[in-house]
Amino acid sequence: MKRSGFFPRIAPLILLLVAVPMLMGQARPRLVPAVDQEQIEIIYSFTGAELMVYGAILYPGGQVPEDPVDIVVVLKGPEQSILVREKQQRMGIWMNAAQARFRSAPAFYALASARPIDDIVDERTAAIYELGIDSLQLSPASANPPEEAARFDEGLVDLRARNGLYVEQVEAVEITEGVLYNARISIPARVPVGDYTAETFLIQDGRVLAGEVREIRIDKSGFERFVATAAAENGFLYGLAAVLVSLILGWIAGLIFRRL
Numbered sequence: 001m002k003r004s005g006f007f008p009r010i011a012p013l014i015l016l017l018v019a020v021p022m023l024m025g026q027a028r029p030r031l032v033p034a035v036d037q038e039q040i041e042i043i044y045s046f047t048g049a050e051l052m053v054y055g056a057i058l059y060p061g062g063q064v065p066e067d068p069v070d071i072v073v074v075l076k077g078p079e080q081s082i083l084v085r086e087k088q089q090r091m092g093i094w095m096n097a098a099q100a101r102f103r104s105a106p107a108f109y110a111l112a113s114a115r116p117i118d119d120i121v122d123e124r125t126a127a128i129y130e131l132g133i134d135s136l137q138l139s140p141a142s143a144n145p146p147e148e149a150a151r152f153d154e155g156l157v158d159l160r161a162r163n164g165l166y167v168e169q170v171e172a173v174e175i176t177e178g179v180l181y182n183a184r185i186s187i188p189a190r191v192p193v194g195d196y197t198a199e200t201f202l203i204q205d206g207r208v209l210a211g212e213v214r215e216i217r218i219d220k221s222g223f224e225r226f227v228a229t230a231a232a233e234n235g236f237l238y239g240l241a242a243v244l245v246s247l248i249l250g251w252i253a254g255l256i257f258r259r260l
Contacts, residue, residue: 020238027060028060028209029057029058029059029060029202029209029210030057030058030210031055031056031057031058031200031202031210031211031212032055032057032058033053033054033055033198033200033212033214034053034054034055034123034214035051035052035053035054035198035214035216036051036052036053036054037051038214038215038216038217039216039217039218039219040187040216040217040218041086041219041220041222042191042193042218042219043220046189047189048186048187048188048189048191049186049187050184050185050186050187050217051075051184051185051187051198052182052183052184052185053073053075053112053182053183053185053198053200053214053217054180054181054182054183055177055180055181055182055200055212056179056180056181057071057147057179057180057181057202057210058068059140059179064177064178064179065178065204067205068178068204069112069175069178069202069203069204069209070114070115070120070173070175070202070203070204071113071114071173071175071181071201071202071203072111072112072113072117072120072173072196072200072201072203073111073112073113073173073183073185073198073199073200073201074109074111074112074130074131074198074199074201075108075109075110075112075185075187075196075197075198075199075216076106076108076109076110076112076195076196076197076199077106077107077108077190077194077195077196077197077216078106078107078108078193078194078195079104079105079106079107080104080105080106080107080192081101081103081104081105081141082101082102082105082156083099083100083101083102084099084100084101084102084152084155085098085099086098086099086151086152086155098144098148099142100140100144100148100149100152101140101141101142102138102139102140102141103139103140103141103215104138104139105136105138105139105156106136107165107192107194108165108166108183108187108191108192108196108207109136109160109165109166109167110134110166110167110168110169110186110187111131111132111133111167111168112169112173112184112185113168113169113170113173113184114170114171114172114173114175115170115171116168116170117131117132117168120131120203120206121203121206121208122206123135125206125207125208128222129201129208129211131201132168133157133161133166133167133168135155136139136157136159136166138153138156140152140153163187164188164190164191165185165188165190165191167186169184169185169186172184172185173218180256183200188220191218192218193216193218193219193220194217195215195216195217195249196215196216196217196218197213197214197216198213198214198215198216199211199212199213199217200212200213200214208240209220213220
């Protein structure tokens with residue numbers, strides 16, 4: 001009899017413990033993102049492209065909050081292991097003085113937002129979600145002193161930013177009626193091939209409320225793909241063919257100049 005009366009007394013508590021997390025989950029908005037192209041092909045005439053990330057914000061009960069929200073989209077990839085060397089002038093000659101290896105660093109990083117990221121989140125939140133070029137979490141693989149490691153971090157980011165591979169695109173996001181959004185990200189012609197991720201973040205009052213990820217593939221096609229595949233799978237034959245082509249072209253050029 002005592003055992004039969006115990007469960008009815010704790011049943012409301014069990015129900016409350018189960019229902020509270022479910023209710024809390026329902027109280028958070030949700031993102032439904034999409035991309036206009038999941039694969040971008042690079043051909044001989046490729047001068048760049050534009051990727052559009054769009055979607056909708058689903059609010060609990062369909063009620064749009066009075067406080068405005070921000071959408072931030074980050075396109076990054078592919079992850080690379082890279083060795084960075086620092087040149088210094090010694091005795092009038094520029095030479096490699098120090099180096100640092102990074103276990104993982106995105107070859108391309110682009111952030112799209114409606115306003116500067118510093119106006120949307122604080123430094124701590126930016127660092128957690130890697131929002132902004134200055135908040136990238138690189139993975140050093142070398143045991144450099146802290147000051148030297150920081151200098152190499154800044155040098156790598158600055159180099160890729162000057163080459164157009166690390167960018168922050170402000171005023172690149174539009175939100176309609178607080179529900180629909182679209183972001184346009186410019187992709188340069190020298191973008192590396194590989195697998196990318198498009199991460200969409202919903203932010204309100206400096207807090208990330210929701211996030212979703214879509215995968216993008218950037219690859220070569222046509223003759224460019226054939227050359228890249230040949231170089232990767234048959235390096236020796238590719239190098240031999242390149243040398244033969246150079247010799248033939250040089251011989252033809254010599255004949256032309258002799259006749260002139």
